[in-house]
Amino acid sequence: MPATWIFLIVLAIAAIGYVLGRSRALASASGDSRNLHSLPSYYGSHVALYVAVPSLLLFGLWLVVQPILIERHVQTLIPEASYQNQGELNLLMSDVHRIASGLDFAVDYGALGAQQALDLDTDTSDIRAILASVGVALGSDVSTQTLDAAKRYRALSATGDIFRSIAVLALALAGLGFAVIKTNRDFRARNAVERVILSLLILAASLAILTTVGIVLSLVFNTIEFFKLYPALDFFFGTTWSPSFGGGSQLGILPLFWGTFYISLIALAVAVPIGLFAAIYTSEYASPKVRSMAKPLLEILAGIPTIVYGLFALLTVGPGLMAVFGPNGGLGWMQGGTAVMTAGLVMGVMLIPFVSSLSDDIINSVPQSLRDGSLGLGATKSETIKQVVLPAALPGIVGAILLAASRAIGETMIVVLGAGAAARLSMNPFDAMTTVTAKIVSQLTGDADFASPEALVAFALGMTLFVITLGLNIFALWIVRKYREQYE
Amino acid sequence: MTDASISGPAAKPRPNTSGSLLELDKGTRRRNAAEKRFRAYGMAAVGIGLIFLLVLLFTIVRNGVPAFTQTFIELPVTLSEAKLDKSGNRDIEEIKKVTTFGYGGLINSALETTLSDAGIASPFEKASELSKLISSSAAAQIRDYVLTHPDDIGKTVTFEVLASSRVDGYEKGRVTRVALLNDKNLDAEHLDVADQMKEAGVLKRRFNWDFILGADASESRPEQAGIGVSMLGSLFMMLVVLVLSLPIGVAASVYLEEFAPKNWFTDIIEVNISNLAAVPSIVFGILGLAVFIQFIELPQSAPLVGGLVLTLMTLPTIIISTRASLKAVPPSIRDAALGVGASKMQSVFHHVLPLAMPGILTGTILGLAQALGETAPLLLIGMVGYIASNYPDGIASGFLDPNSAMPAQIYEWAKRADPAYYERAWGGIIILLVFLMTMNIIAIILRRRFERRW
Numbered sequence: 001m002p003a004t005w006i007f008l009i010v011l012a013i014a015a016i017g018y019v020l021g022r023s024r025a026l027a028s029a030s031g032d033s034r035n036l037h038s039l040p041s042y043y044g045s046h047v048a049l050y051v052a053v054p055s056l057l058l059f060g061l062w063l064v065v066q067p068i069l070i071e072r073h074v075q076t077l078i079p080e081a082s083y084q085n086q087g088e089l090n091l092l093m094s095d096v097h098r099i100a101s102g103l104d105f106a107v108d109y110g111a112l113g114a115q116q117a118l119d120l121d122t123d124t125s126d127i128r129a130i131l132a133s134v135g136v137a138l139g140s141d142v143s144t145q146t147l148d149a150a151k152r153y154r155a156l157s158a159t160g161d162i163f164r165s166i167a168v169l170a171l172a173l174a175g176l177g178f179a180v181i182k183t184n185r186d187f188r189a190r191n192a193v194e195r196v197i198l199s200l201l202i203l204a205a206s207l208a209i210l211t212t213v214g215i216v217l218s219l220v221f222n223t224i225e226f227f228k229l230y231p232a233l234d235f236f237f238g239t240t241w242s243p244s245f246g247g248g249s250q251l252g253i254l255p256l257f258w259g260t261f262y263i264s265l266i267a268l269a270v271a272v273p274i275g276l277f278a279a280i281y282t283s284e285y286a287s288p289k290v291r292s293m294a295k296p297l298l299e300i301l302a303g304i305p306t307i308v309y310g311l312f313a314l315l316t317v318g319p320g321l322m323a324v325f326g327p328n329g330g331l332g333w334m335q336g337g338t339a340v341m342t343a344g345l346v347m348g349v350m351l352i353p354f355v356s357s358l359s360d361d362i363i364n365s366v367p368q369s370l371r372d373g374s375l376g377l378g379a380t381k382s383e384t385i386k387q388v389v390l391p392a393a394l395p396g397i398v399g400a401i402l403l404a405a406s407r408a409i410g411e412t413m414i415v416v417l418g419a420g421a422a423a424r425l426s427m428n429p430f431d432a433m434t435t436v437t438a439k440i441v442s443q444l445t446g447d448a449d450f451a452s453p454e455a456l457v458a459f460a461l462g463m464t465l466f467v468i469t470l471g472l473n474i475f476a477l478w479i480v481r482k483y484r485e486q487y488e
Numbered sequence: 489m490t491d492a493s494i495s496g497p498a499a500k501p502r503p504n505t506s507g508s509l510l511e512l513d514k515g516t517r518r519r520n521a522a523e524k525r526f527r528a529y530g531m532a533a534v535g536i537g538l539i540f541l542l543v544l545l546f547t548i549v550r551n552g553v554p555a556f557t558q559t560f561i562e563l564p565v566t567l568s569e570a571k572l573d574k575s576g577n578r579d580i581e582e583i584k585k586v587t588t589f590g591y592g593g594l595i596n597s598a599l600e601t602t603l604s605d606a607g608i609a610s611p612f613e614k615a616s617e618l619s620k621l622i623s624s625s626a627a628a629q630i631r632d633y634v635l636t637h638p639d640d641i642g643k644t645v646t647f648e649v650l651a652s653s654r655v656d657g658y659e660k661g662r663v664t665r666v667a668l669l670n671d672k673n674l675d676a677e678h679l680d681v682a683d684q685m686k687e688a689g690v691l692k693r694r695f696n697w698d699f700i701l702g703a704d705a706s707e708s709r710p711e712q713a714g715i716g717v718s719m720l721g722s723l724f725m726m727l728v729v730l731v732l733s734l735p736i737g738v739a740a741s742v743y744l745e746e747f748a749p750k751n752w753f754t755d756i757i758e759v760n761i762s763n764l765a766a767v768p769s770i771v772f773g774i775l776g777l778a779v780f781i782q783f784i785e786l787p788q789s790a791p792l793v794g795g796l797v798l799t800l801m802t803l804p805t806i807i808i809s810t811r812a813s814l815k816a817v818p819p820s821i822r823d824a825a826l827g828v829g830a831s832k833m834q835s836v837f838h839h840v841l842p843l844a845m846p847g848i849l850t851g852t853i854l855g856l857a858q859a860l861g862e863t864a865p866l867l868l869i870g871m872v873g874y875i876a877s878n879y880p881d882g883i884a885s886g887f888l889d890p891n892s893a894m895p896a897q898i899y900e901w902a903k904r905a906d907p908a909y910y911e912r913a914w915g916g917i918i919i920l921l922v923f924l925m926t927m928n929i930i931a932i933i934l935r936r937r938f939e940r941r942w
Contacts, residue, residue, distance in 0.1 A: 190831060194831060194832075194833040197833060198743075198747060198833070200739060201739045201740070201742055201743035201747065202743055203739075204735075204736045204737075204739035204740040204743065205739070205740040205743040205744055205748070205757050206757065207736060207740065207803065208740065208757055208760040208761045208764060208803070208804070208807075209756060209757060209760050211760075211764060211775070211800050211803075212760045212763070212764060214775055214779050215767070215771060215772075215774075215775045218774065218775055218777075218778030218779055218783075219771075219774065219778075221778075222778060273533070274533045274536055274537060275533075275537075276533075277529050277530045277532070277533030277534075278530065278533040278534045278537055280530050281527070281530025281531055281533060281534050282534065284530075285527055285530055285531075286534075294534050294538070297538055297541060298534070298537045298538070298541070300541060301537065301540065301541055301544075303857070303924065303928065304544070304861075304921070305860075305861025305862065305863065305895060305920065305924070306861075306862075306863065306864070307861065307863045307895045307898055307899055307917075307920075308544075308548070308861075308917050308920075308921070310863075310899070310902070311898065311902050311913055311914065311917060312544060312547060312548075314902060315551070315902070315910055315913075315914075316547050316551075349540045349544075352537050352540070353537075356537070380519055380520070380522070380523045381523060381526075381527075382522060382523045382525075382526035382527065383519070383522075383523075385526070386526075403766070406766060406768075409768070410767075410768025410769070410770065410771075411768070412768070412769065412770045412863075412864035412867075413863050413864055413899070416864075416867075416899075417899075417902060437768065437770050437864070440770055440774070440868075441770070441864070441867050441868070444774075444777065444867075444868050445867055445868070445870075445872065450782065458774070459774065459778075462770070462771055462774045465768060465770070465771065466767065466768075466771050469766065469767065469768055470763060470766075470767070473763060473766040474763070477762065
């Protein structure tokens, strides 16, 4: 029985259960719902939950576990002589999968009888031709072992599917029976239903933990895999980045770090002064009307997708800088439109609203009494800001700048399009350089084999990026929180 | 504050003072000037920020608007029976055997007659040179027409075919005669012909719906490329994000805001959510690649996978805004519900949640807008490099078949070598920004209309 059908049947049983539970509860209270402990709908929901939750859990578990078990068993059927390493075994197994699903197709479309599909053998029939006729293309001819494995795979899957249908439906019916029997006027249905709902809520909240765990596990496992193939010391302290998919790559992270750092530095050099002064102006000087106009307009800059900034860097800022600093502009500092300066400037524009709105909040939360004290002593407004408000807000502003820095380090699209692809250690801000994020993209978007160090290095880069940005964030949030507590 | 007050209790006589109260002394003037300067810095900073915004929007509009129009050539093509249906029995299988290559001759002769009718002399010796004016998609367009209207064979039908991208670029001012000197695709003489055709009214530039609704084309036919298919890809992704992140986000926020006891488990969840909100989006792409594609083996480039990754990415944003709107519902509502005998669960689901709904929806729409514009994670799960040339067949294939998404399509165009694609990338950005603006405006309206002040 196909999976969707089982799912629908379970839902149908649950719906029946709702009606049964509700009417049985009402009947036990002789038709008057005031005699019940809970509202009648709770009795219905209680039965429906008993039907659906355990059986669907089993169903999901079965869907995950059955292929793994069958896979293990079928692998033992392939003689060890026919492959040398895990990669070749994987190729053989994917052939097995394809043949098995191809045979299923062939039976569905009537190209083969069900019995015929079981009796196939490589000597008497051309499996490739049969499968090609239903639209499944095979790379090579089918060996006897592979066909046997595929047939075994089909047989086991078919038996497994039958058992799955029986087990899931039996559990659903058992839940129905159990819950219906339990239903009577004194049963506390509401409490039972609410317990289930509460656990669903907890499950949803735990998804945040699951996501973090997923990120950490996927990074850690692949990074360990990478360090098995490539020495960690060379990765962290190598000064050359030259991946070649043929082998013999040098994968030193330092040039990428330098590019990331340099671009972020330029971005912050643009964003921090502008953002900070804008925050000071909107929070201390501007009239409410100007403030209510300027703030949302600046924040539009934060809402524009980064791909737009990337295109802006590649097609507008890059050529513009080339006209001034390029060979034709007379200075000759710049060789191409993509450079650290291009990406840094555009990223700076993107970061202005991050710095300005965070700093604005922080400056606003400095108590008015401090300002009044300073102004009362005869200081001008700018002296008050420079000598009283800013020192008081400094930790928070540092936090805001750190958050902006972590944003800059993790930014991808602007550097992919605007910074160039060459990894080099150079001081010239008009050179093309590349960053950690840009290299993650370029190492994982090719047709590379995922087991090669050239592809796995992206996970090590991702791990480094994750650790750095996480550290910056935690530090920044800690500073901001600490500062906030000071005035609360 | 004066200099004297800083220098300590032994007050020295102030230097440079005139002694008059009406005339500002030097120090005061200096301080007032500093005050003005400081204020001007602030205004300048706000001004620079706004100028950046204006420049950005101006660049987008100026470069992107031409993408919405396209140059067309009106061409009366004689669908000659001798070439398309030799046996003359209108058998569709036989007509199908004539490939697009076979339609090239028809187009050439149609172009020749059009030119001679308009009194334009061709500067070329070979007639096939003229066909460079016309997009290579024209043959396929005419073939498709013939296959759907086999009865029109033998008649003369007027088609509106796309001009080639260089001619289109010339009409839009992107291509100049000088630039064509090293260009194999078109010569300056073609442009003379194009000018004359324009005067004769054969060549026209008009609004091109195919850019908004059409499919992507191969690298050599920028005039044909459209963003429609990747728009569908984005739509399916947003459906996944909406269906998953709204219920999960609301459930998580309700738990954290209303039920969670203060213990280590709750603390871990809180710390995780605030950290996930700041993790770079590319890391979510790595997660999607490792977990959804390598481990669970979902299909690459599928909108379903993109939607799952974007869901994980936007969940923290949605949870944070949902919690804020739950917090804004005053405790008196909960107390009243509990007071008349509702359970805690009933008070939350029957009273608090409906009241917080406008805020939750606003937050969800803003989260969706953020997800719609996100590109980096999509690069890693293979939504770039795929030419989105086919519309999905149905709902299921919309979720599972390889597709692109709007920002990924824009990135793909920006990477292609032909400058004609840059124009399309800017045009795509206009469409993307229109979507984002609409979503934001809806969010603002929702907030204005339904927000309650307690």
